[in-house]
Amino acid sequence: MGIQNSIGYYLEPQTVATKKRLKICFAVSALFFIIVAIVIVTLTFTTFKIKDPYVSLRPIGLENFQFFTPNSSIEPLDMLITVVNPNYGSFKSINSVGYLNYRHKVIASAPFEKILIPARGKINMNTTAGIMTKKLMSDPKFWTDIDFGALNLTANVTLPGKVSVIKIFKLKATITISCGIYLNLSAVDADSSCITKIKL
The missing domain is CATH 1.20.5 (Single alpha-helices involved in coiled-coils or other helix-helix interfaces)
Structure with missing residues (x-):
């Protein structure tokens, strides 16, 4: 029923x-x-919270670099950049350009081809900055720094791209890198300190 x-x-x-x-x-x-x-x-x-990458920059081949090049206005300076990604998402950038500055004046540009930084991974990349030596030497303070035996430079680059988390979530992101570079001309050595930010 x-x-x-x-x-x-x-x-x-x-x-x-x-x-x-x-x-x-x-x-x-x-x-x-x-x-x-x-x-x-x-x-x-917690786990997937975006963290800023760690970056170190080091000029290489300083022993062969010539500031005084009367027959050329551009002198190449090679740089090795190491990027450590602490995140669980990978980052893929597009082509970009970085800049090298001396006392707030741009003295070189450096190309950055598209790169893939794997999740929780580390990569090394190389680029070459074409330093405009005539522009550098035209600054009166340059000669004071030469007498002192050291140069302070800054480098900055903005890398637009995408973050991919477990190959499912893809978000637009931008990594900005700003580095202070200390060139010890007397010891033919260099030291640097970088600040990196990632923005979604």
């Missing part, structure tokens, strides 16, 4: 059971999605 509902119609037991199963299924599905949402939010603010 059927079950009478609130408006006087009778429902068969099979229909009632089906509706109960649907309600249970809906409740379980809703609970599952809530749990997944909580896990995603938790991971976003």
Whole structure:
């Protein structure tokens, strides 16, 4: 015999059971999605929280570099850049250009081809800055620094690209790198300190 509902119609037991199963299924599905949402939010603010990469920059071949080049206005300076990615997402950039500055004046540009920095990985990349030696030597303070035996330079580059997390989530991102470079001309050596920021 059927079950009478609130408006006087009778429902068969099979229909009632089906509706109960649907309600249970809906409740379980809703609970599952809530749990997944909580896990995603938790991971976003903990494990997957975006951290700034670590970057080091080092001029190489300083022993062969010539500041005084009467027959040429451009002198190449090779640089080795190491990038350590602490994130669980990889970063892929597009072609860009970096700049080398002396006392707030641009004295060189350096090309940066597209790169892929793997998740929780490390890469080394090379680039060459074509230093405009005539422009450098035209600054009166340059000769004071030469007498002192050291030059302070700054380098900066902006790398636009995309962050990919577990090959599912892809977001536009930009990495900005700013480095202070100390060239010890007396010891033919260099030291640098870099600040890196990633912005989504």
